[in-house]
Amino acid sequence: MxxxxxxxxxxxxxxxxxxxxxxxxxxxxxxxxxxxxxxxxxxxxxxxxxxxxxxxxxxxxxxDFPPYEIAVDEGESLFSVAFANGKSYTDCFANGGMGIKQTYPYFDLDRGEVITLELAINNCRDANDEAQLDYMGEEMGNISAYMAFTSRGNKFDIKVxxxxxxxxxxxxxxxxxxxxxxxxxxxxxxxxxxxxxxxxxxxxxxxxxxxxxxxxxxxxxxxxxxxxxxxxxxxxxxxxxxxxxxxxxxxxxxxxxxxxxxxxxxxxxxxx
Amino acid sequence: MKHLKLIVSTGLLLLVLGCAEPGRNAEVGTSDSVDESVDVQDASNDVRSILDQAESAYAAAKAKNHAWVITGRLLTSASEALEAGNEAAAMVEAKRALFTAQASVTQANKEETAWRGRVPK
Incomplete structure (x- = not known):
């Protein structure tokens, strides 16, 4: 018993x-x-x-007149600007960064940590010798808004x-x-x-x-x-x-x- | 009768003068002044001791991501009051800081296991 x-x-x-x-x-x-x-x-x-x-x-x-529209437009411009070394954000992300937000955040097995979209944006800048963006700043918001916009309609597919x-x-x-x-x-x-x-x-x-x-x-x-x-x-x-x-x-x-x-x-x- | 009144009046006068004596000494002497500065120093040490305890508990809560906004504010205002020489206000704020810091640590400890009960099954 x-x-x-x-x-x-x-x-x-x-x-x-x-x-x-x-x-x-x-x-x-x-x-x-x-x-x-x-x-x-x-x-x-x-x-x-x-x-x-x-x-x-x-x-x-x-x-009907979305207040984030300007952020998406500006994000698109910022996203397409080449870094000083000639590379750009498209080189850092799968599918050139388009329509990928549904896979973020993901767990990076090599780093052993969770990577969010915003962190990946700054990691991309780091890797290309560009200064990091403020996570609460306008530029980060605009770039991530553009990337989110290209992912609209996709469904979250987060893996653990x-x-x-x-x-x-x-x-x-x-x-x-x-x-x-x-x-x-x-x-x-x-x-x-x-x-x-x-x-x-x-x-x-x-x-x-x-x-x-x-x-x-x-x-x-x-x-x-x-x-x-x-x-x-x-x-x-x-x-x-x-x-x-x-x-x-x-x-x-x-x-x-x-x-x-x-x-x-x-x-x-x-x-x- | 007149003798009695005189004796009582003289006695009362002596009594009043006698009670007043330490005060007169305090005005002219040095020993009481030294005692006062020791008291101020003690009060300051008391506040510092409570502040140290509060800061320690606050750090423990912070390490567990459980620090409270109010504790940080109270620690700041207690330190500022102490620096300004306002021990009484510093003591009040330091005690409040200690109380909230200890409460946040209690919360963190309780939540070590309590959170599991809120997960839907």
Missing amino acids: KAGLFILMFLGIASQAVADPEADRVAFEKFYKERLPGIEIAAHKDGAYALDAAKREQWLEIE PEEAVEAYEQGKRFYYERRGQLDFACSSCHMDIVGGLLRAEILSASIGHATHWPTYRFKWEQIGGIQRRFLQCNEQVGAESLAQQSKAYRNLEYFLTYMNNGMELNGPASRR
Whole structure:
């Protein structure tokens, strides 16, 4: 009897330790299907605008004259400019950098770390002796907006090889950990009270959180990446934010994007 | 009766003068002045000690990505008050910093395992 209990306990602990990203994703999707039964999973790519008809109508009118349009045009120009050594961004990316955002972030087996699109842009500049771009700056936003624009309609296809499981788990843990003076986890807002209101804002589902970046936010008055939003979320709950492209934020982005696997990319987008 | 009144009045006068004596000494003497500076030094050391504890807890929380914004602000304002010689204000801010830093460490420790309970199955 005691031996049987011991074996059951051991199996319980072992099953906790074995990560299964796909099982996580299926459970994640199931959660939102049950919590918001009237909303198709694919519709969550529009974030909170999938949850409120009036706000959606206003947003669609904004999208008639999208505020990120200039960023896409400028991004295209910046992307095509040759580096001092004669090479360009097209030499650093698969398919010349066009229509590839659905594979980012990915786990680089040689480096042993998660590589986001923004990090890859700066790695490309590094490799060609160009100065790094500010991750919260306009130029980075514009180039990534252009690259996202060329990936519109593609579906996320993020892989988690065995070597990447630890990074994935770190990202998952960050998502579910409570932090800050308000003692909130990402899941507190975007799962526990998803669809509810925080002041006048409707809380969106995390299942569409990775699809539309970079995004023009009216609060920022410029286009910015998903990690800028992580920073803001952390600070809103009274937690100290981390550096852009820090290992923790990259792992979080990796986990969150994996949870969005199979969803259509529709970035860049606009948000309040 | 007159003798009695005189004795009582003289006694009261002596009592008042007697009570006032240490104060007069403090005004003219040096020993009490030295004590006051020691008190100021002690207060400053107390604040410094609490600040050190708060900074240590803050660093521990930061290492776990669990530092709170408020702790950083309180540490700064406590240090500024101490530098300005305002020990009382520095003490209040330092104690608050210590309290929030310790709370953030508690949160980080609790979340080591608690997060698993929030993952949908």
